Amino acid sequence: MTGKLIVVSNRIPGKTSSGGLVVALQDAISSNGGIWIGAHADPGEPDDTLEELGTEPYRRLAFHLSAEELENYYLGFANSVLWPLCHRRGDLVQLRAEYERDYLAVNRRVARMVAQVAEPDDLIWIHDYHFLPLAEELRKLHLSNRMGFFLHIPFPSLADLSVLPDPDAFAHWLAQYNLLGLQTSADVARCLEMFRSDQRAEFMPNGSVKFDQNVVAVRSFPIGIDVDKLIHEAETEGPSPFGREEPEEFIIGVDRLDYSKGIPNRFRAFGEYLDSRPPDRRPCLVQIAPPSRERVKAYRDITFELEEIAGRLNGEHAALDWTPIRYIHRSVERSRLARLYRRARACLVTSLADGMNLVAKEYIAAQDPEDPGVLILSRFAGAAEDMQDALLVNPYDTGEIARAIAQALDMPLAERQRRYRGCMAAVRDTDVSQWSKSFLAALRRCTPTLVVRNGARGSATPDAGPDQRAHSGDIYAE
Ligand code: GDG
Numbered sequence: 001m002t003g004k005l006i007v008v009s010n011r012i013p014g015k016t017s018s019g020g021l022v023v024a025l026q027d028a029i030s031s032n033g034g035i036w037i038g039a040h041a042d043p044g045e046p047d048d049t050l051e052e053l054g055t056e057p058y059r060r061l062a063f064h065l066s067a068e069e070l071e072n073y074y075l076g077f078a079n080s081v082l083w084p085l086c087h088r089r090g091d092l093v094q095l096r097a098e099y100e101r102d103y104l105a106v107n108r109r110v111a112r113m114v115a116q117v118a119e120p121d122d123l124i125w126i127h128d129y130h131f132l133p134l135a136e137e138l139r140k141l142h143l144s145n146r147m148g149f150f151l152h153i154p155f156p157s158l159a160d161l162s163v164l165p166d167p168d169a170f171a172h173w174l175a176q177y178n179l180l181g182l183q184t185s186a187d188v189a190r191c192l193e194m195f196r197s198d199q200r201a202e203f204m205p206n207g208s209v210k211f212d213q214n215v216v217a218v219r220s221f222p223i224g225i226d227v228d229k230l231i232h233e234a235e236t237e238g239p240s241p242f243g244r245e246e247p248e249e250f251i252i253g254v255d256r257l258d259y260s261k262g263i264p265n266r267f268r269a270f271g272e273y274l275d276s277r278p279p280d281r282r283p284c285l286v287q288i289a290p291p292s293r294e295r296v297k298a299y300r301d302i303t304f305e306l307e308e309i310a311g312r313l314n315g316e317h318a319a320l321d322w323t324p325i326r327y328i329h330r331s332v333e334r335s336r337l338a339r340l341y342r343r344a345r346a347c348l349v350t351s352l353a354d355g356m357n358l359v360a361k362e363y364i365a366a367q368d369p370e371d372p373g374v375l376i377l378s379r380f381a382g383a384a385e386d387m388q389d390a391l392l393v394n395p396y397d398t399g400e401i402a403r404a405i406a407q408a409l410d411m412p413l414a415e416r417q418r419r420y421r422g423c424m425a426a427v428r429d430t431d432v433s434q435w436s437k438s439f440l441a442a443l444r445r446c447t448p449t450l451v452v453r454n455g456a457r458g459s460a461t462p463d464a465g466p467d468q469r470a471h472s473g474d475i476y477a478e
Helices: 020-033 067-086 097-117 134-140 167-174 185-196 227-235 263-276 297-317 334-343 358-365 398-410 413-429 432-445
Strands: 005-011 035-039 051-054 059-063 123-127 146-150 179-182 201-203 209-211 214-220 250-254 284-288 325-328 346-349 374-378 391-393 449-451 457-459
Touching: 005 020, 005 097, 020 035, 020 432, 035 097, 059 097, 067 097, 097 134, 123 134, 123 432, 134 146, 134 167, 146 432, 167 185, 179 185, 179 432, 185 201, 185 209, 185 214, 227 334, 227 358, 250 263, 250 334, 250 358, 250 398, 263 284, 263 297, 263 398, 284 334, 297 325, 334 358, 346 358, 346 398, 358 374, 358 413, 374 398, 374 413, 391 398
Parallel strands: 005 035, 005 123, 035 059, 123 146, 146 179, 179 214, 250 284, 250 346, 284 325, 346 374, 374 391
Antiparallel strands: 051 059, 201 209, 209 214, 449 457
């Protein structure tokens, strides 16, 4: 009899959440009385109490973060140190002792709360960079459960890691898990490079890494979307998502407003395309960019930069009956988004670094197979590893993006269909339910860590890690 599944993520799903990750995990978590633990939306007392948010279809338990913890753990260490570091923006990293102090303190506190509800056979699945040290803290509390970690964002290179005050801690934190899930094989290669350069790590014959007596398996599980649901939303008839102002021909971009998404270069590239377009062509770029992490300066800076570029380009190119860039700095409902994707002639994903990029997969799934649009995709998004039939671009090269826009808008139907079929096969292969199933199956095959109360510990049979031959899988919540 296997125990329940305990999922830990910074954001806890709402009662009616229908994000891909939530839907994918619902079955696994609802069977055997599973639990989802995450931070409460409102700040509160930083004690060890978990608040019950609901029991249907599974228990949701929330911990409160104090205003100071929110500042130092969430906006600070997670989003002003780890996020820029993993997205190759060492220049934006803000090192402050209180950030690291509260990051570790929150992980210690969350570990105590997880320990209150965990039983020996439970599987514990921890998500993302907010909780890198959580397994270490749980092991200190003598939990020997199988623990898996999934990193949604790119795995940093050794050079990126050297920005951290204590770069060795990163490998140590990750080595306390039994299974480490990453988005792509390039991420796995960077992770293994980190372990290879660490004298504490030893490679097992099956490719797992033995570190301080614990054994961790590292594999890629490329996350995906709920494909059938997206298709259904995109095919649902309804009024034009634009109301009366539907542009004749448009390209779409959808991103949280984040500097990693390369939106300024996308706008500049669209400007270059406009300079060279045939005079009878009047496409629009519809950019949906809901605000994100606005209390972090780097995010406020990018907001101003985009407003400036969009204003300038519209000033240069607009006509009384044509606005080239429609920049929407707020969230759009899910159902409208799917119908927008379907009507767009092309989608621009120009991330400078991106773990996967679900927008790329959503756009493809939303297309009409008889008359599909074209995905222009950064080669630095994880999605590019499997979606080689997209028009792949270097997001730093605005001229190349501008040429890709022209190519996409002029592409013959047969080529659009061929590229769509190739991309759609990759989207189907990584459906989010397949992703969660394969991660959990791999985690179940891991040998639990043997925790000895005097502090020494190790896996009972260190070379019995999960099957290393399989390579597939995936996950995510908005
Ligand atoms: C992280 C990693 C990885 C966006 N605007 C609206 C809206 N969205 C939805 C999209 C998509 C999701 O948000 C964004 O997902 P991405 O994958 O593109 O990017 P991140 O938010 O950075 O996610 C990323 C992901 O985790 C999963 O592992 O792929 O690399 O950075 O679903 O549709 N949804 C609605 N309105 C909006 O205005 N409803």
